[in-house]
Amino acid sequence: MAKAKNPFIYGGRVAGETFCNRQKEIKELLSDIEAKQHVILFSQRRFGKTSLVWRVLSEARKNGVIPIYVDIYPVSSLAEFIELYAKAIAEALSGYEKAMKLLKGLFSRLYLSMGLDAMGNPQWNVGFDRNRESESLDEVLMTFEAYLKSTKKAGVVVFDEFQQISETNGNKMEAHLRTAIQTHEHVSYIFVGSRKHLLQDIFSNPNRPFYRSGKIFPLGKISSEEFASFIRERFGSAKTAISEKTINAVLEATEIHPYYTQYLCHILYDIAEGTRIREEDIPKALDLLISREATAYMNTWDLLTLRQRQALVSLADTNPGESPFRPEALQRFGMSQPAVMMRALNSLLEKDLVDKENGNYQITDVFFKRWIRTYISQAPPSP
Ligand SMILES: Nc1ncnc2c1ncn2[C@@H]1O[C@H](COP(=O)(O)OP(=O)(O)OP(=O)(O)O)[C@@H](O)[C@H]1O
Ligand SMILES: [Mg+2]
The missing domain is CATH 1.10.8 (Helicase, Ruva Protein; domain 3)
Incomplete structure (x- = not known):
């Protein structure tokens, strides 16, 4: 007899019976949405952020909230952001009565049209004057709020892979976005990302526009x-x-x-x-x-310096609670000073390959750690 289809799914969003629990997080995020509390949701890669927010958005929709989901991972310029977000708004509202008429009224710089994609599926096209990017950005940022205000509805916007914003004309975009969302009364925003280091800098650095503009929500383990x-x-x-x-x-x-x-x-x-x-x-x-x-x-490994590799090997062999600066760990790779290890660890923290919690350093990805232990640690890289 043929085997039944494999019941486990890895990679990509999971939903329905392939999604496990997260009841507590769903409840908390729904109440944040209701309270118009902006949230910064983050965790290491492939921990379930996207699946969770989709689940939350579908619950929010049942409560009458209009959800918009935007994955900004592919965005590499301000113009692309404007286009992607305008399309997401148009798509989200296209099912609502009178929405398109209202939308067209709200857009004065941007114009919308419906076309067909390469597969013949309907899709929105967005155009705007490339010489007026800032104004177009402001317009797209206020559109959803203005729509909700005039229809007396509530909405939620998720920006997934939000750290991408710092790669994309970072400060300008952040400043505009921050100014816009501060005045919004009908939308709550959820910023999602996996680069803890980049996100923390966006939201916890007093010199950046987003400083303290939302609740930091580290996504933990499922019990x-x-x-x-x-x-x-x-x-x-x-x-x-x-x-x-x-x-x-x-x-x-x-x-x-x-x-x-x-x-x-x-x-x-x-x-x-x-x-x-x-x-x-x-x-x-x-x-x-x-x-x-x-x-x-291996691709990750190849991009690292010798000192960074040594620090990873050392961490892979460090038991919980042990210090990576203990003398035998430093001697193993001829690190004359703790500062040498410190520099390597700091650069690994910046890359999010290493995480530091309560003063303890650990390799972020459990299987990267296992790979280092199995294939590298036996024959450690020497100076
Ligand atoms: N609640 C869950 N129940 C069961 N499996 C899950 C759950 N959340 C995540 N997974 C598993 O993790 C995989 C990745 O999930 P998802 O894409 O939601 O994570 P992510 O944190 O958004 O990842 P990325 O960092 O790549 O954006 C899923 O394909 C699934 O195998
Ligand atoms: Mg994701």
Whole structure:
């Protein structure tokens, strides 16, 4: 008999039965939206930010709030931002009665038209005078608020991959955006991103326009109990059994990282013979996972300096609670001063490859750490 479709999904947004829990976060974000509290939601990569905000937006819609989602990852100029956001507004409002007429009235610099994309699907086209970017930016930023005000509705805007803004004419865009949202009474904004370092600078640096302009919301782990029952149910939906002990071993290996947990379960399901997952298969599944991700790790590794690599190897071999500045760690790579290690760690923090919490340094990505331990640490790079 053919196997049922693999019940685990890794990569991209998950929804419905492939989305686990996050009840607390959903509730909190919904009440922030209601209170018009702007939020900065961040976590390391592939931790579930996008899936969570989509879920929140669909709940908000049920409460009568109009949601707009904009992923600014592909944006590399002010003009592209204006265009993308104007399109997102037009799309979000296109289902509402009289909205288009109102929109056209609100736009004086921008103009909208409906066309067809390469696949023949309808899509909005946006045009504006490229010599008047600032004015067009201000116009697009006030449009949604003005629409909501005149229709007495509430709205929420998500800017995903928001750190991209600092790569895109950063300060100018930030200043305009900040001025606009400060005066908005009908929209709440959620800024989402994975580059903790860049985001913290945008929102916590007194010299930048966004200083303290929203609530910082670090997205934490899903509880191990919730994830354990999710895993059991997902395997169950494909008529496959897994013991409590094996589930715990999976969660221990992935440190409950959502993407890696789904990935590992996906592989375990693929390699299982019969209808039971065996704990003995975990090491093989881990090897497979690491070998599939290895190219990405190598690409990251290749861009690092020798000192940065040494600091990572050292951290990969550092037990929780141990200092990376302990003498034997420094001696291992001939670092004459703690300052040498400090410099390397600081540059890794800036790249978000290392995270520092309560004074403890750790490698952000659990499987990057595992890859370093398995493939690099055995033959450490020497000066
Ligand atoms: N609540 C969840 N339940 C189950 N799996 C999840 C959950 N959230 C995330 N995942 C897993 O993590 C993967 C990435 O999720 P998502 O794209 O939402 O994360 P992200 O933080 O937005 O990632 P990125 O940093 O790449 O933007 C999903 O494909 C899924 O495998
Ligand atoms: Mg995302």
